[in-house]
Amino acid sequence: MKTLVEPTLNLPEPNAHNHQQCVHDALKTAEHLCSERGVQLTSIRHQVLELIWESHKAVKAYELLDRIKPLQNAAKPATIYRALDFLIAQGLVHRVESLNAFVGCRCSGHQHEQLLLICKQCEEVEERTAGKVMQALAEEFRQAGFTAHSKAVEVHGLCRRCAGLGDA
Numbered sequence: 001m002k003t004l005v006e007p008t009l010n011l012p013e014p015n016a017h018n019h020q021q022c023v024h025d026a027l028k029t030a031e032h033l034c035s036e037r038g039v040q041l042t043s044i045r046h047q048v049l050e051l052i053w054e055s056h057k058a059v060k061a062y063e064l065l066d067r068i069k070p071l072q073n074a075a076k077p078a079t080i081y082r083a084l085d086f087l088i089a090q091g092l093v094h095r096v097e098s099l100n101a102f103v104g105c106r107c108s109g110h111q112h113e114q115l116l117l118i119c120k121q122c123e124e125v126e127e128r129t130a131g132k133v134m135q136a137l138a139e140e141f142r143q144a145g146f147t148a149h150s151k152a153v154e155v156h157g158l159c160r161r162c163a164g165l166g167d168a
């Protein structure tokens with residue numbers, strides 16, 4: 001399998017959407033959910049979440065470590081992994097298994113399965129709840145007598161922009 005080791009190109013953000021709003025909403029949701037659940041969104045957890053939300057790209061743990069070092073000198077890989085485990089358990093972040101990377105969840109307010117559309121060019125990940133697909137899959141699993149453990153379906157390809165179809 002081909003891995004994505006190409007350096008991240010410094011492309012201008014072509015997205016027409018207001019990403020500041022994405023980040024703002026994601027952090028607000030996280031704060032709200034954590035206080036509702038009585039769990040602590042510690043400063044390191046908050047920082048990791050914020051770094052993941054810098055873009056819609058999947059981020060690898062070592063990239064997070066690199067970026068957090070200037071903020072928290074004592075940060076070690078284990079620090080990052082513990083923060084990631086917490087964020088994943090709270091449904092605030094999803095693991096993109098096929099890239100061994102992480103992406104912020106846009107709909108963490110509720111339990112959901114995911115269809116992850118992974119662009120091999122810009123590395124952005126679009127999350128879709130794809131209810132019908134998931135229902136059909138569940139039916140397949142039932143027929144096969146298969147107990148599925150992963151809740152995400154990952155598909156690699158080109159996003160709308162990279163395929164030259166323009167913004168939505």
Ligand SMILES: [Zn+2]
Nearest residue numbers: 017018019022
């Ligand atoms: Zn955004």
Ligand SMILES: [Zn+2]
Nearest residue numbers: 105106107127
């Ligand atoms: Zn999600």
Ligand SMILES: [Zn+2]
Nearest residue numbers: 119122159162
């Ligand atoms: Zn793309």
